[in-house]
Amino acid sequence: MDNLPAGARPRFLGQANDSQSFRDSYGGQSTNNSTYHLNPDGGSSRYSTVPGGDQQFASYRDTPGTPRSPTTPFLSEKNATYASPRQKKRKLGLILGVIAGIFALIAAVVVLVYFLAIKPHNSNKSSGSTSSGTSTAGSSNPTATSGVRTVITGGDGSTVTRNDGTTFTYNNSFGGIWYWDPNDPFNNGARAQSWSPALNETFNYGSDIIRGVNLGGWLNTEPFISPALYEKYANGTPVAIDEWTLSQNMRADTSSGGGISQLEDHYKTFITEDDFAQIAAAGLNWVRIPLGYWAIETRGDEPFLEKTSWTYFLMAIQWARKYGIRINLDFHALPGSQNGWNHSGRLGTINVLLGPMGYANAQRSLDYIRILAEFISQPEYKDVIPYFGIMNEPQATNMGQEVLSTFYLQAYNIVRNAGGIGQGNGPFVSFHDGFLGQNNWAGFLPGADRIALDTHPYLCFSTQSAGAVSTFIDAPCTGWAANMNTSMTAFGLNAAGEFSLAVNDCGEFVNGVGLGTRFEGTYPGVTTVTGSCASYLAWQSWDDATKQDYMQLALHSMDALQNWFFWTWKIGNSSISGTVMxxxxxxxLGLQNGWMPTDPRASVGQCGGGSPFNGPLAPSATGGAGAGTIPPSVTSSLAWPPASISGGGVISVLPSYTPTGTVPTLTPPTFTITSGKQTTTASAGDGWLNSADNAGLMTDIASCSYLDPWVGSAAPPSPLCSAGATKREAIPEPVLTHIPARP
Structure with a gap:
């Protein structure tokens, strides 16, 4: 491909070890957890009975649809007054008068009872409650101003009002409950399914299973996920091959194309509230949301649309809260690129922890991790975003594991400094395995508080095979499961942040724009033709047997991986073919057409039991006793910054930044609350939890020279700084002002 940058890599890497057929990954599925999921307190119910006989979630802060008592005290008094007949004989006129009065009063009582008790009760009853307390339709709350009852919660069959005022019917047969009250915008009472803990309940990692899906290609675009965006500029100058070049083309396309605002149009339409409702209804309880650094800021000539994607991430938080779905925030694209692939923002070279700008870009990246961590650790968001992937798919084989480990420890300290030590104080910190395999991370950061290991096992990027789909079904169980179980013990929490049903690399732009496929022998450097992609892409013609084979592959993959996020929820239509390619x-698409399971719990046991991890994880791994104390020998051996980096040399002679800039704190959402005739703004946090952390943003030193952050291989500037500049080794890193652990 003529416009492929030198040294560019495809979006996906093949196996790290050529001696293996599949990337190292791990699997297994506990088969003894279903009772625990339904009754997380060891057999006790999640619910408590409230007056009126209905069951509700015991831990709800504001119990949705709290039942009214059969009669109010006022009506009880009236019933007591008028229930006893008079025994004494009176004159006929008096008797008739009394009788008439009684009938009048009875009529009044009936009317009062009907409007104050029976009608609301019947309304709630018709809304429905299952015996386990799962609401099957909407519960109501009166608005303070109009007196009109607005539905704020419900389950299967209920009517949901979207942000724009339109409505749809919520179809969730798994007992999921949505909850959204504009006057209580941080209520965490929703749950995705009856077996998934509500957001205001504890998710027991190692016992409760992460069944998730990625929202790839939404806030961090990729050509094969949103092909129409890129097809439009297939003949552009330059050709759109990544979000960098896509943004350049859009910015130049102002006469009729809408300019860079086209990206916001994509944000608005590609993923909407309906997708979150559908995800919960599919039996999924997590989403992984890739986010690029330009959600925070851009510098220099970086063409990305700055800050706008953050606005839509805030919408994602609201929708996730509404449907009881937890978020894994994945820092997907770092300045300079951590892997050289198109999803990192710019296809080309690796410039984080590698090369002459590798240290400066790492400093800048740590600042962005700090800014995100401060926001999501706030009490308004921590229960919705309890998981933070700090760097997606770094190329550890290029950077070196030790150098990457020093970055990981520094990032861990930054995240913990934002929220504090202990369960509930900020998110799990997730480290990608860097394609080294989980076994190489066994024992990493002993004593750390809530860390997780991320792996991305794929079947499709190594040796290509023309075998039937059925020949791949057992591959996850034999290739991933045992290793996953081992790592859950040797490291702690493990999750597969990405996997798919692809058994080869067929698909438009799957490897990148214009890069072809290995399967058809059109990929750069590949001459062997394995077969034709035509039948693999003609999904409209797949017969039932083919769909069942893919279904079995999905179930076996889910069982082997235990905790997982499918890549990805949605693939957009090609503007050329008009269909998913x-x-x-x-x-x-698999749900709609019968090759993805409608209930992912059907995966349990598909690998035959084997030796699935039998949770829970050790208390120290989940923020319990002993968490947060990493031995000094470990912290000193992984001190930041590293002494040198590959392709750059000694840190002291490389360009670096100084912490004197102004931190661009992330903006919170705005919610208005109506009470009586007054309207106020809800407290949504200020974007910065640890007020004691006042270090500045890493920025240029005025007297020093810098290379382009995306420079690739080059010599450092010489001289690096003017004679009067402070020596590089004397430039301090920001001091982390720790806050005490919260109870």
Whole structure:
């Protein structure tokens, strides 16, 4: 491909170890957890009975649809007054008068009872409650101003009002409950399914299973996920091959194309509230949301649309809260690129922890991790975003594991400094395995508080095979499961942040724009033709047997991986063919057409039991006793910054930044609350939890020289700084002002 940058890599890497057929990954599925999921307190119910006989969630802060008592005290008094007949004989006129009065009063009582008790009760009853307390339709709350009852919660069959005022019917047969009250915007009473803990309940990692899906290609675009965006500029100058070049083309396309605002149009339409409702209804309880650094800021000539994607991430938080779905925030694209692939923002070279700008870009990246951590650790968001992937798919084989480990420890300290030590104080910190395999991370950061290991096992990027789909079904169980179980013990919490149903690399732009496929022998450097992609992409013609084979592959993959996020929820239509051209990567398309399971719990036991991890994890791994104390020998051996980095040399002679800039704190959402005739703004946090952390933003030193952050291989500037500049080794890192652990 003529416009492929030198040294560019495809979006996906093949196996790290050529001696293996599959990337190292781990699997297994506990088969003894279903009772625990339904009764997380060891057999006790999640629910408590409230007056009126209905069951509600015991831990709800504001119990949705709290039942009214059969009669109010006022009506009870009236019933007591008028229930006893008079025994004494009176004159006929008096008797008739009394009788008439009684009938009048009875009529009044009936009317009062009907409007104050029976009608609301019947309304709630018709809304429905299952015996376990799962509401099957909407519960109501009166608005303070109009007196009109607005539905704020419900389950299967209920009517949901979207942000724009339109409505739809919520279809969730798994006992999921949505909850959204504009006057209580941080209520965490929703749950995705009856077996998934509500957001205001504890998710027991190692016992409760992460069944998730990625929202790939939404706030961090990729050509094969949103092909129409890129097809439009297939003949552009330059050709759109990543979000960098896509943004350049859009910015130049102002006469009729709408300019860079086209990206916001994509944000508005590609993922909406309906997707979150559908995800919960599909039996999924987590989403992983990739986010690029330009959600925070851009510098220099970086063409990305700055800050706008953050606005839509805030919407994602609201929708996730509404449907009881937890978020894994994945820092997907770092300045300079951590892997050289198109999803990192710019296809080309690796410039984080590698090369002459590798240290400066790492400093800048740590600042962005700090800014995100401060926001999501706030009490308004921590229960919705309890998981933070700090760097997606770094190329550890290029950077070196030790150098990457020093970055990981520094990032861990930054995240913990934002929220504090202990369960509930900020998110799990998730480290990608860097394609080294989980076994190489056994024992990493002993004593750390809530860390997780991320792996991305794929079947499709190593040796290509023309075998039937049925020949791949057992591959996850034999290739991933045992290793996953081992790592859950040797490291702690493990999750597969990405996997798909692709058994080869067929699909438009799957490897990148214009890069072809290994399967058809059109990929750069590949001459062997394995077969034709035509039948793999003609998903409309797949017969039932083919769909069942893909279904079994999905179930076996889910069982082997235990905790997982499918890549990805949705693939957009090609503007050329008018249809999805990468069907193996779309969970939604598989649900609609019968090759993805409608209930992912059906995966349990598909690998035959084996030796699945039998949770829970050790208390120290989940923020319990002993968490947060890493031995000094470990912290000193992984001190930041590293002494040198590959392709750059000694840190002291490389360009670096100084912490003197102004931190761009992330903006919270705005919610208005109506009470009586007054309207106020809800407290949504200020974007910065640890007020004691007042270090500045890493920025240029005025007297020093810098290379382009995306420079690739080059010599450092010489001289690096003017004679009067402070020596590089004397420039301090920001001091982390720790806050005490919260109870």
């Amino acid at each position: 990468a069907p193996h990567w779309s969970y939604q």
